[in-house]
Amino acid sequence: MSFFEEVFLLLQDKFGAAPDPSALDHSVLIEASKLHSCVSFLKKEAPVKMEVLLDIVGVDYLGYLHHEGPRFAVIYVFKSLSSPQSRIRLKVCLSEDSPQVPTISDLYPIANWQEREVYDQYGIHFEGHPDLRRLLNHVEFKGHPLRKDYPVHQRQWLSTNDFLLDVLEARLEEKGYKILERSKEVLPNDDEYLTGSIQK
């Protein structure tokens, strides 16, 4: 019995996993409600432990040929360090009305940014995420560009560059630093700061 068959039987027993007929090898379908416990099982208890989260991928199946079922999917790709050839893919299907998955950023710290990216590009919400902001697109961006119904040639200008000082200060305070004073130049002054802005 191969590694994948063994793990798949375990997942089938414990979390009701199903094989994914449409995808490549080592792919498992799972429900969103059982995702978190399943990932924690894969990381901590499985016979071959999955220590590395390689990627989180969003999929929009709108207009996909011969596709049945919900519109969105999120795919998690795991890899093991103890036996590097062992990989596994978890796939969660999500309906268009409420695209929501529980976050796994408490298990894998890297999932924080990967989930932010999926949220940014596909508008899929990760419940319990500590800081679900856009990652690649700017703050004034409206909509989610990698959805198939986003108009490709819609340009969205940014008027002023993102003001990241508050995020930076929160990060510093988290690490035990104290903000004693701020330089006046870094504070956003409506008149002065916006002179570099881009008008439509």
Next chain:
Amino acid sequence: MTTKNQEANIFTSSLDFLVNWGRKNSLWPFPYGTACCAIEFMSSETARYDLSRIGSEYVRFTPRQSDVLLVAGTITYKQAPILKRIYEQMAEPRWVIAMGACASSGGFYDCYCTVPGIDHIIPVDIFIGGCPPRPESFFDAMFELQNKVADESYMKQRAERLREQVEALQEKSKACVASAQDYAKNTSENLSNTVRSKVSKALNTISLKKGS
């Protein structure tokens, strides 16, 4: 004994020519490199191509000290305000070169995140095609820019600048006079009011004393 120094040692020229000669042979670039075009710019700085032979060897990494903004690479919408701010921080006279397909037109990035040419944000003097352009094309652009600089008239620009300054000063002085007149009027009214009230108070006290 005669030496060369005793001969006449002057030459005549126009100020425009002299200023432009100085400017065009010391064009210091500010490399705004965001993609592979910046690598080509690095190679044009090396000894093989030798940018310093036209006086541009000083690459300045601050907009305050540079003359040419060299935008080499893809500009996204998220980056556009930063580029514009850097352009505004440069001292005049300033010139802009858009290097490569991405900076000139967006290149093959026909998508939601790429600016279709930096001329949407800032004025551009020279466009260079290519993806990425070779150092030779970059040199061609620099020679073109030198010709452009040689055509400019320092004296004309100076006259325009002076006229603008004079107009601004005149407006300011008018505003100053108006505000001074206002101030004088207000203070005189205030003064007369206070004086009047003091006098009336004094009169009152005097009349009271008289009465007692």
